[in-house]
Amino acid sequence: MASSSGVIAPILRRTRCSSSLYKRASRSFQPAVQIRWTANTSATTEPRQPDSAGGVKGLKSSAKTIKYTTDSYPEIKRDSSFGGLKDEHVKYFKELLGAESAVIDGLSQDATEDLEPFNSDWMRKYRGHAKVVLKPKSTEQVSKILKYCNDNRLAVVPQGGNTGLVGGSVPVFDEIVINLQRMNNIRSFDEVSGVLVADAGVILEVADNFLAEKNHIFPLDLGAKGSCQIGGNVATNAGGLRLLRYGSLHGNVLGIEAVLPDGTVMNDLSKLRKNNTGYDLKQLFIGGEGTIGIITGISIFCPQRSQAQNVAYFGLESFEKVQQAFVEAKNQLSEILSAFELMDGRSQRLLSIVKESKLPIEGEHPFYCLIETSGSNTDHDGEKLEKFLEYVMEQEIVSDGVLAQDKTQINELWACREGVPETLSHWGGVYKYDLSIPIKELYTLVDDTREKLTKAGLVGDDDSYPVVDVVGYGHMGDSNLHLNIPTRRFDKAVEKELEPFVYEWVAKRNGSISAEHGLGIAKKDFIGYSRTETMIKLMKQIKDLYDPNGIMNPYKYI
Amino acid sequence: MASSSGVIAPILRRTRCSSSLYKRASRSFQPAVQIRWTANTSATTEPRQPDSAGGVKGLKSSAKTIKYTTDSYPEIKRDSSFGGLKDEHVKYFKELLGAESAVIDGLSQDATEDLEPFNSDWMRKYRGHAKVVLKPKSTEQVSKILKYCNDNRLAVVPQGGNTGLVGGSVPVFDEIVINLQRMNNIRSFDEVSGVLVADAGVILEVADNFLAEKNHIFPLDLGAKGSCQIGGNVATNAGGLRLLRYGSLHGNVLGIEAVLPDGTVMNDLSKLRKNNTGYDLKQLFIGGEGTIGIITGISIFCPQRSQAQNVAYFGLESFEKVQQAFVEAKNQLSEILSAFELMDGRSQRLLSIVKESKLPIEGEHPFYCLIETSGSNTDHDGEKLEKFLEYVMEQEIVSDGVLAQDKTQINELWACREGVPETLSHWGGVYKYDLSIPIKELYTLVDDTREKLTKAGLVGDDDSYPVVDVVGYGHMGDSNLHLNIPTRRFDKAVEKELEPFVYEWVAKRNGSISAEHGLGIAKKDFIGYSRTETMIKLMKQIKDLYDPNGIMNPYKYI
Structure with a gap:
């Protein structure tokens, strides 16, 4: 993860915009905001920092080696029903997957170095003892792997981009890692319906860039998009930045292809927005964290990409006023509102200290908000946003604020929100x-x-x-x-x-x-x-139903 | 159902708007459209006709009595594992539910007349032999009823507004009807988050009217809204008119309270948009058609109500052009597009014949479309829609069209789409x-x-x-x-x-x-x-898991 040691460039230019200017110049609150922060260079070799880090156990280690999860959690014992990995197993996998690099074999050869990225998470908080990593290229291969593992009671960990925050995508003991990175084809896209069908291992940003060329958008965005995979996004029901506008994956994912522990391929890869023919089983896999099967493909409804984007950043004096501003934004910006982010004054103060830079607005405010609108007409959206800002200034809901004038300023304002998690690890x-x-x-x-x-x-x-x-x-x-x-x-x-x-x-x-x-x-x-307790009991029934041997991502979830 | 026998008023006034007028007067295509059709009076005593009737079995009977489902489907045999209804059962239900009217008892007294509306569907296609209808007032009562029925192997049919189109909400044999109409309280609404919590028996239109007062909208709309209940909507995963804009119930329903066959109350009535703590079990109940439990309450995310509404109706020469118009509408109208409905020329011709009226545009076109926009600013939306219409006329994607000028005209244009199902039964x-x-x-x-x-x-x-x-x-x-x-x-x-x-x-x-x-x-x-087959097998596993005795809505679904 990006540590605090990198060099951060100070703010380059900044135009002051006082509260009074906003309040009185009712038609002219478009001060230029020009802040520029370089990214922490130490972060470039790692997955882009997700929106916020999670997990509560312990602190980040600055040591070279990461502590084994089995040391951090000594209370977790290896399930003795699982078989131990043998040479014959590795032989089977090598024969099945063919290419040498499709199997990283730490059992019959020394591959500790190669295994490390698959054994530990990017936050350096969790580290497993896996000896084998498999990289299947097809759903059929995943099916054969799982059937074999199930028959031989070999525990497995499904792994996408390994950008998770709760240790879900790395092994604890010697579970076999099944990494989806080689299943990275976009299978189809229908420009009329907006339905994308793709392998689980496609990287989120790759999918979104592909869609951008076709004037569509992936209905999910998060900080780790350059590394995370869409299969992992679905398996963890990722939320992120676009949920406010486009809703959750439970609504947008139209179909899933998944392999069950016994090798059964569940082909529910519908491209239809409406399909009322029986229980919607795919929903169990959305947020199922790889505990009942491995998602190998998804179909997802992708909306039209917005042409216009506007961002405003403002200060408020109480959380009561933050709520008022939110209600008013929903009311006035309604269909174009695409983000309403909250940062408290302390988070912005720390950001300012660590980045050695001034905030976009003067003075100290207990709360700051960032509003983003996305729509199809820049003028219309700008007019709505200005009218909204005028209103909240006049009503003294908002104390001070700025409106980005171009893409650079939009990024700079977003940096005040997105820079917070990194700042706090300083x-x-x-x-x-x-x-x-x-x-x-x-x-x-x-x-x-x-x-x-x-x-x-x-x-x-x-x-x-x-x-x-x-x-x-x-x-x-x-x-x-x-x-x-x-x-x-x-x-x-x-x-x-x-x-x-x-x-x-x-x-x-x-x-x-x-x-x-x-x-x-x-x-x-x-x-x-x-x-x-009732809900947990019902969930355990589902786990037992799909994975009676418990080989899928053990020691985690429920 | 509304038959064709009602008196239909002819078109009262109509302003002609030729194709050439549209094409050339690039900034002036707002001809007045004034058609007025009265509703078929015979329909008033029945549930409002849903958007379109479904089912394929047989034709509507015009006879006074409805054929028993057991006669239409002689191949369905009563499950002999179910117990027969006894006086002691009725006694238990009467004691539990208290009020006399809570139990309509065809067993110990003659109440056949009262049972009829619960035994048969509004399309007059399905009719059961139920002797008992229960109308619980609380989740606790539902729980006790189900536990008792499960213990005594008494089959049940959950029933909401009974406006379904596939015979799902009426009994086949002597299943006990559990009607939710008395559970009709709105439990809470949060104006900041837009989350509504309500009993399953609340009528959709009542919920939507309640929300309208608070400037919000129920994210579902369908023809039967005056009769159907939100619990039934969720149980059948109703689609309807707002799906294009607001997405499906799988995304909007945030929580469900349901009673399982053994009386267990599954309290998953979350009010949170994000909650990644285990399998999302409530999804199985969305579209589960009452086969694994009875939904007693829901919480749902309700968006801000749009201030502005615009409707256009136009004719096109091929389905290829319909697709082009759709892509262009998504592109140009994007966030304000709230409906894109298709009617073929034949459906509009029959409508015109049956209603003895002219269509809003001249000539005959192989296809007609209705576009609705909903947004927060009438001027902005109107401008976008006009620009879109200009474009599709200029590009000769659309041959002719009209734009509604007021609420009356909006309703009149919608009648060209919504009048089709009724017309066809003429x-x-x-x-x-x-x-x-x-x-x-x-x-x-x-x-x-x-x-x-x-x-x-x-x-x-x-x-x-x-x-x-x-x-x-x-x-x-x-x-x-x-x-x-x-x-x-x-x-x-x-x-x-x-x-x-x-x-x-x-x-x-x-x-x-x-x-x-x-x-x-x-x-x-x-x-x-x-x-x-794999999917059906997996679905049957779910049914067996939740309802091992098979008492929930038998003879249906999968």
Whole structure:
């Protein structure tokens, strides 16, 4: 992951835009915003940093080697019903997959180095002991692999781009990694209906670029798009930035081709938006995190790409006003609203400190929001957005704000939101919670957590305190809060204050302890805070039904 | 159902708008369209006619009594594992539900009259032999009823507004009807997040009117909205008119409260848009047609209501041009496009004959389309729509068209689309198929079917031919075709030509034999045309898992 050690260029130019200018010049609030931040160069060899990191266990290690998950979680024991990997197994896989590089064999030869990227996650938090990585090229090969593994009780881990945040895509013990990277063909695209059919291993950005040429858009976007694969996106029900506008994958995915543990190919690769012929089984695989089968292909409805994009960034004095602004944005911007992001003042202050740069607007505000509109007519959208901004300024819902004038400025404003996760890791480690909370109380958790840690004497400005600050940001439009606690060092006392406090707080409000990141290993033990015993029992029935031998992605999920 | 016998007022006023006027007056194509049709008065006592009737079995009976399903389908035998209804059962239900009216008892007293509306469907095609109808008022009561029925092997039929088109909501033999009409409370609505939580028995129109007051919209609309219930809508995964814009219920339903056959209450009534904590089990109940449990409550994401609405109606010379117009509408109208409906020339010709009125545009065109836009700014939307119309006229994609000037005209244009199903029943009966077909071949089926029936000598203008015509219309935006064959009388030869021809045709193109109406009894035997044996086997596993005694809505679905 991008650490804090990279060189960050300061703000190059910046035009000041005062609150009064906005308030009074009712028809002229288009100040130029020109900030430019270079990317942290150390990040380039790694997957692009996802929108926000997740998981709560421990802190990032700066050591060269990553701690084994079996050391971090000594309570997890290897399931003794699983067979041990033998030379004959590897021989079978080599014969099946043909090409040498399709099998990384750490059993019969020393391939530790080669295996490492598949054994550990990009956050350097989880590391498995897999000895074999398989890279099938077809659904048929996946079917044969799974049938063989099931017959021989060999546990497996399906792996896409391995950009997950909860340790779901790497092995714990010696599970066989089945990596989908070679299944990367776009199978078809219908320009009339907008339906794309593609292999699971297609990289999200590749799919989106392909669609861009055809004036369409993949209805999902997230920070890791340059590395993550669409099969993994579906398997983890990724949320991301476009959910507010285009809805969730449960609505957009029209079909799935998946292989069940016994080798059965479930061909449900419908290209139809309407198909009421029986239970919608594919939905179980969306967010199933590879525990009941491996997704090998998807068909997905892709909307028309918007021609026009506008972005505004503004400061507000209370969370009450943030809610008012959100309601007003939904009301006035309605069909063109494509993002409504929240950043608290503390997150923006830390961003400013770490980046050694000024924020796009003057003064300090307790809350900042970023609004994006996407539509088919630049003039119309600009007019709507200006009218909205005028209104919220006049009503004193918003204190100050700026509107991007071109693509560069759009990126610069987005950097104020997207730069937050990286910024927070500047001091060492971050406790990160990805939560859904009923919108009215969304931010209360941040205040309550800060108060609790402060009372415990753990928060302060100098090095004697482990905690730097307690901040909140996220997808306001989806009631999705990222609670982050940047820390200077690992301190058991901090963890003790945080857990189970945060989970209990969320459970009391019927929130979700994992809004978009999934369960994986990180949250497996906490599902009870978001789901009733009845629900968990019903889920276990599904797992047992599809994967009676439990070979699929064991030690994780539920 | 609305028969053809009602008095229909002729067109009152109409302003002619020629093709040439459109083509040349590039900035002035807003001719007034003023048609007024009164509703068929015989329809008022029945549920509002759904968007299109479905089912293929037989023709509508004009007799006073409806044929028992057991007579129409003599091959269906009563499951002997089900217990017979006894006085002690009725006693239990009466004690549980309290109020006398909660139990209509045809066993110990003569209440046959009262049972009729619950035993038969509004199309008068299906009729069961139920002796008991239960109307629980709470989830707890539903739970107790189901547990009791499961323990005593009493089969049940969940029933909402009973507006279905495939016989799914009425009993076949003596199944107990569990009608949700008394569970009709709106539980909560959050104006910031737009999340509505309501009992399953709330009528769709009531929910939508409630939301309208709060400037929101129910993300589903269909002809039966005045009678159908939201629980039934979810159980059948209703599609309808707003899917193009707002997506399917799989994306919009955020939570479900359902009772399983053993009385377990599955409380998955989340109000969160993002919640990645385990398998999304509620999805199995969306479109599950009441075969694994009874939905008692739902939470659903409701978008902001659009302030502006515009409707255009136009004629085109080929299906190729219809597709071009659709692509262009998606491209230019993008985020404001809320409907793109297709009607073939024959359907509009029959409409014109039956309604004794002229169509909104002159001449005869092989195809007609209706476009609706919904947005937040009337001027902007009007400008976009005008620009679009100019373009498609200039490019000769569209031959002629009109644009509604006010709400009355909007309704009048919509009547050209919504009046079609009623029109087609004018001659006696209609064979109706609700299909999803890849968009490029969507209309080919209508031509192929017409050719086949014509070759067989069954289609003609006078009474010696059973078939009046073969027409197609539907939701172009969703690739959803309604293939309709209006007939003068029942003729075995027609059915023989149609089946399995239609199903095989659709299966060959990987279409769906039930796009939005579901399976019920009508299509139970035909699922194999849209689903593989593997998929059906997997579905049966789910049924057996949740309902091992098979008491839920038997003899239907899969």
